[in-house]
Structures are given as structure tokens and as C-alpha cells.
Amino acid sequence: METIQLNNGNTCPAIGIGTFMLSPADAQRSVREALKMGYRLVDTANAYVNERAVGRGLRDSGVRREEVFLSTKLWPSEYENPNAVDETLARLGVDAVDLLYIHQPAGNWLAGYRQLEKAYREGKAKAIGISNFEGRYIEELQTKWDIVPQFIQVEAHPYFTQQELRKTLDKHGIRLMSWYPLGHGDKSLLQEPVFASLAEKYGKTPAQVILRWHTQMGFAVIPGSKNVDHIRDNLNILDFRLTDGEMAQIAKLDKGVRYYHRTDAQLAQFASWQPAYEAE
Ligand SMILES: NC(=O)c1ccc[n+]([C@@H]2O[C@H](COP(=O)([O-])OP(=O)(O)OC[C@H]3O[C@@H](n4cnc5c(N)ncnc54)[C@H](OP(=O)(O)O)[C@@H]3O)[C@@H](O)[C@H]2O)c1
Numbered sequence: 500m501e502t503i504q505l506n507n508g509n510t511c512p513a514i515g516i517g518t519f520m521l522s523p524a525d526a527q528r529s530v531r532e533a534l535k536m537g538y539r540l541v542d543t544a545n546a547y548v549n550e551r552a553v554g555r556g557l558r559d560s561g562v563r564r565e566e567v568f569l570s571t572k573l574w575p576s577e578y579e580n581p582n583a584v585d586e587t588l589a590r591l592g593v594d595a596v597d598l599l600y601i602h603q604p605a606g607n608w609l610a611g612y613r614q615l616e617k618a619y620r621e622g623k624a625k626a627i628g629i630s631n632f633e634g635r636y637i638e639e640l641q642t643k644w645d646i647v648p649q650f651i652q653v654e655a656h657p658y659f660t661q662q663e664l665r666k667t668l669d670k671h672g673i674r675l676m677s678w679y680p681l682g683h684g685d686k687s688l689l690q691e692p693v694f695a696s697l698a699e700k701y702g703k704t705p706a707q708v709i710l711r712w713h714t715q716m717g718f719a720v721i722p723g724s725k726n727v728d729h730i731r732d733n734l735n736i737l738d739f740r741l742t743d744g745e746m747a748q749i750a751k752l753d754k755g756v757r758y759y760h761r762t763d764a765q766l767a768q769f770a771s772w773q774p775a776y777e778a779e
Contacts, residue, residue, distance in 0.1 A: 500539055501737060503719050505649040506672035509626055511568050511598070513714045514734055515540025517678070517723035523552035523777055525725040530556025533730050534567065542652075542676070542721040544572035544602055545587060551777045554592035570598035570676075570721075572630055572652075576773040578611030584618045590776065599624035600652055604636035606770035609643060616646045628652060628676070631761065633664050641667075652676040654759055655718060657709060657752040658688060676719040679758055681706055693748050701739040704732055711736045712749050 502510040516533040518526045518541070526549035530541055534557065543553045550571060557567060571591065577583035578601065588594065599618055601611040618624040628650035632640060637651070651668060655661050655677035668675060682688035694705035701708065706722075710733055713720035722733045741749070 500537070501714060503674055503717070505626055505674060506647060507626060507649055509597075509649070511626070511650075511674070511719055512538075512540040513719055514538070514710070514736065515542055515568070515570070515719065515721040516730065516733075517721035518543045518547055518549055518553060519678075519723050521547070521549055521723065521725055523549045527552040527556040527559070529725050529727075529730060531559040532727050533734070534560035534562045536731055536734055538730075538734055539566055540568045540570065540719070540721065542570045543591075544600075545574040545577060545583075545776075546572070546602060546774050548774050548777055550587065550590040551592070551779070554590065558592065564593060568597040569593060570600070570628075571596055572600040572602035573611055573614065574602050574772075574774055575606035575608065575611065575770045578607050578614065581614075584614055584623055588623060595623045595625060597624075598626045598628055598650060600628040600630040600650070601632075602630045603766065603769045604629075604632050605766040608636075612640065612644065615648075616644075619646055626650065630678075633661075637664070637667055641671075647671050648673055650674050650676050650719070652678055654679045654757050655713070656680055656682050656688060657691070657712060657749050658682065658754050659757050660716070660750070660753045662753070662755075674719060675717070676721060677713050678721070680713050680718075680720045680722050681709055683758055685758065691752060693752065697741065697745060703736070703739065707732055707736045708741070711739065711741055712746065715741055715746060 501513040615627040626649035630652040689705050694708045697708045698705045724730050
């Protein structure tokens with residue numbers, strides 16, 4: 500497994516499994532099967548309402564806890580809850596996570612960030628991160644953080660490569676973890692002719708070529724899937740390498756266009772929404 504070096508000396512696997520929009524049953528199965536296949540990075544969130552299932556999948560897999568890099572995110576409704584981190588760990592059934600994000604720059608996000616810093620100092624989070632903190636939010640955070648985060652999780656794929664943001668990340672050694680790495684399954688991205696021709700050259704699928712591109716960009720990548728064949732394919736991308744010329748060809752697809760456009764009104768809604776967590 501390729502790993503990514505973090506600014507606190509830790510490492511993180513370059514490829515993992517994402518669990519956004521997976522029901523608890525699907526999340527449990529996808530995580531269990533992924534870990535059995537060799538995945539060692541799992542991403543979830545309070546808001547996905549599947550943390551208990553992810554914890555069950557981890558335990559069912561038989562893989563030892565210390566071998567897995569487990570990432571989750573506090574939702575804004577938790578930012579002022581002093582027990583948010585402990586409650587998150589309890590849902591997952593673990594003593595600590597390897598990465599803890601604040602999910603959105605909504606509500607009292609600075610209180611949320613302070614909770615991350617406290618969890619980091621207490622060893623309950625081995626690394627911390629910000630999610631969706633582009634533009635003015637990361638600018639403001641830079642004036643307030645005591646601990647520089649290790650990761651940012653943002654939308655990134657060949658149509659939207661976060662060129663602006665990466666200048667700030669490089670200054671602080673913050674690593675990028677891509678969400679919507681396959682365009683959330685969008686056919687037009689998967690069907691770009693450049694991926695078809697590279698897939699043919701390397702004996703891979705277009706999705707595998709896109710995921711390889713992410714890792715060669717230096718991004719950690721967490722494709723979501725409930726299809727065991729896709730989960731297997733998505734890990735099987737380290738036995739070929741795109742040339743510099745091929746990376747340059749793919750770079751031409753960058754349109755600076757996102758799939759997901761968040762508005763200020765949505766941020767306000769995020770701040771007032773409370774996840775209805777799974778029962779025991
Ligand atoms: N921080 C945030 O705000 C945020 C937002 C969104 C997502 N995320 C994280 O990022 C992860 C990835 O994002 P995502 O799951 O929304 O989008 P994605 O990984 O870009 O795409 C997932 C879609 O692609 C399909 N897919 C997966 N592997 C495939 C393959 N090899 N070939 C063809 N299709 C494939 C999946 O369908 P099948 O199930 O049929 O395989 C699913 O419909 C999430 O799971 C979550 O952990 C974070």
C-alpha cells in the first residue's frame with residue numbers, strides 16, 4: 500500500500516473506502532469486505548449515520564484495529580457538545596480515531612476546531628482535519644489554529660483539481676483527501692476518451708485510471724462503493740503508473756467546475772440539522 504506522509508510524522512494509506520450515502524447494512528458490508536481485501540483506510544462521518552455499522556464492519560473484518568486508519572467527522576450540531584468526541588468514539592467502538600475532521604464551516608466551527616485540538620492533545624485523534632474549508636474559511640482558520648491540521652477533505656477530481664487551495668495547503672504541509680473522486684459516479688467523467696484510451700493501454704478500467712491519477716497528484720482517495728467488484732477494482736491501482744505526459748493530458752480536463760455547489764443558505768441549514776444517530 501502506498502502511504503502519504505503527514506505534517507505530524509504519521510502516515511496515511513493513499514487509498515481507502517468512503518461510506519457517504521451507504522445505509523448501515525451496506526456500510527458494514529463494504530467496510531468488512533474492503534478490509535479483508537487489503538484496504539487500510541476507512542472514511543465515515545457523524546452525518547452519514549453509519550458510524551456504528553462502520554465499527555461493526557471493522558470488527559467483523561478480523562483486521563487488527565491498529566492496522567486501520569479510521570477517519571470520521573464531527574457534524575456542526577456537535578461543535579458545542581463537550582462530549583461529541585467521546586460519543587463519536589463510542590459509536591465507532593474505538594478508543595481513538597486516526598483522523599478527526601470538522602465536517603463543515605458552519606455554526607460555531609471554531610468551537611469544533613478547538614474540540615479537535617483537544618482530542619489531538621489527549622490522543623483521541625491521531626490527526627485532525629478540516630472538511631469543506633476552502634477560500635475564506637481556511638484563511639480565517641489560519642489566524643486561529645493552535646495546531647495545523649494534517650488533512651483537508653474537499654471535492655477533487657480531474658474536472659476540479661483545487662489548484663487555488665493547493666497553494667495554501669503546500670505552505671503548511673496539509674494533505675488533500677478527495678471527495679467525489681469519481682465525480683460521484685458521473686458518467687461523463689468516467690467516459691472521457693482520455694480515460695478509455697489509458698484504460699486500454701494499462702488493462703484497467705477508466706475508474707482505476709482516475710483513482711491512480713488522484714494518488715499521483717499526491718491526494719488520498721476514498722471512493723465510495725457498495726459493489727464488491729468496484730471495491731476490489733478501486734484498490735487494484737498500484738501496479739501501473741501514468742507517465743508525466745499522461746498526467747499532463749488529464750490536466751487538460753480541469754474545467755474548474757464542481758459537481759456540488761454549496762450556498763450560504765445550505766451552511767445555515769447544516770448548522771441547525773442534527774443527525775438521528777443509529778440505535779445501538
Ligand atoms: N467531506 C464531505 O463533505 C464529503 C462529501 C462527499 C463525500 N465524502 C467522502 O468521499 C467519499 C467518496 O465520495 P462519493 O462516494 O460520494 O463519490 P465517488 O467515490 O466519486 O463515487 C461513488 C459512486 O461511484 C460508483 N463507483 C465506485 N467505484 C466505481 C468503479 N470502480 N467503477 C464505476 N463506478 C464506481 C459508486 O457506485 P457503486 O456503489 O455501484 O460502486 C457510487 O455511485 C464518500 O464516500 C465520503 O466518505 C465527503
